[in-house]
Amino acid sequence: MLDMRFLKDNPEFVREAARLKAVKVDVDRAIKLDARRREILLEKENLQNERNRVSKDIASAKKNGQDTTSIQDEMKKVGERVSTLEGEERDLQQELQTLMLAIPNHPSPDSPVGDESVNQVVAEWGKKPEFSFKPRPHWDICEELGMIDLKRGVKISGPGFILYRGLGAKLERALYNFFLDFHTGRHSYTEWFPPFLVNRESMIGTGQIPKMEEDMYHCDKEDDLFLIPTAEVPITNIHRDEILTLAELPLKYCAYSACFRREAGAAGKDTRGLLRVHQFNKVELVKVCRAEESYRELEKLRQDVEDILQALELPYRVLNLSTQDMSFSAAKCYDFEVWSAGVGKYLEASSCSNFTDYQARRANIRYKDENKKTQIAHTLNASGVALPRTVVAIIENNQREDGSVAIPEVLRPYMGGLAELRVAK
């Protein structure tokens, strides 16, 4: 959410920022509602002031045995007027809130302007593997090695739900354990294990609602709980409605979670095998820091993600996302795409975003600065990293002509010392 004062002072800037993100907003309406709300508030508070004062007088007058009926009648009228104004204010506030939640964060000046076609490649690492045979896609290899069972996954849940088996299941476990150990150890993140269902306030806090509500699985029995699309939601909301001290910033958190996405309308396009699924595993990195530090923390976060892709020896490139391709809440976003030889494509394996104060204002995450003033924090996050497409790249890039797959060095300790995946004799 934006600061109302900022919006009031810079309506043109906000309009322009929304245009850059191709989001329609009604800035004028918001300003008008806010002005009207202020008027009402002023009148209401003046009346309340009068009432508070007179009520004290009544108390002392009664003590002295004086008759206070007429003045009480007068105050009753004041009370009624206050109630009316309160009702009006509530209505205005609600409409204003709805409008404000629909205004996106403004993109940073160094984000390329436009749609996904103007995304900038800002880094490339590693060499695409070359083969003396035609590399196969992961769905062939994985089925052959008995690592996933696509048909039965569909039977028990539906399309987009993956049933991992044997070494496939073990590889998942190996990867997220490796990721967690790597980030907690080498990068000193604090590990959390969050609930996978969260309430509506949390979803609003990180900005999934209202914009993306249709993409979320919802348990509507009466609990109003949502399955998390990413651990970003519970982890960023840990400090919702809290005031942090300067000493504890920046917070560096990491968490494994399963992630649930309806991916409504995405069927048919790049969805084979593990490319786009409704449930997947991910390790997420979240940072909360003071305002001045967020862009520097973004670069560090980016490095943390690069480190882990390099450890896995996966060729990748980093994109500086365009204003329209980044998310609603983001100010700047890097996407990490790993090269995968079988499908012959770069696959998005991580997003690394600075949300500046946008999520923190929604979630009310603040800190006291050195002058003891309360400031809105900045939040960031990155996947570190999402598993399915990482698995795809590992399988497809490390495949051999005989159908076996080499396991990256760093994962072998997590696979019980195994150096390759192959069909059991």
Added chain:
RNA sequence: GGAGAGGUGGCAGAGUGGUCGAAUGCAACGGCUUGCUAAGCCGUCAUAUGGGGUAACCUGUAUCGAGGGUUCGAAUCCCUCCCUCUCCGCCA
């Protein structure tokens, strides 16, 4: 799921209709003093938002789990919801 108890400031804990935004204690912070295993004394010490002032600060309003109601006036009375604890039931 059933029965009971309870939700007050960073924590503990008073307060049951009127100078209560809230006693007191602990913790924390600032200062003073001091000599004996660290203590004593003084002061400061919630959040949001509006107004005034360069500023320290002054000031209006709201907030005692949340929302509604009664009343001139609500932490205190009434209603609804949420949460915590204890006991019982169920259960991985």
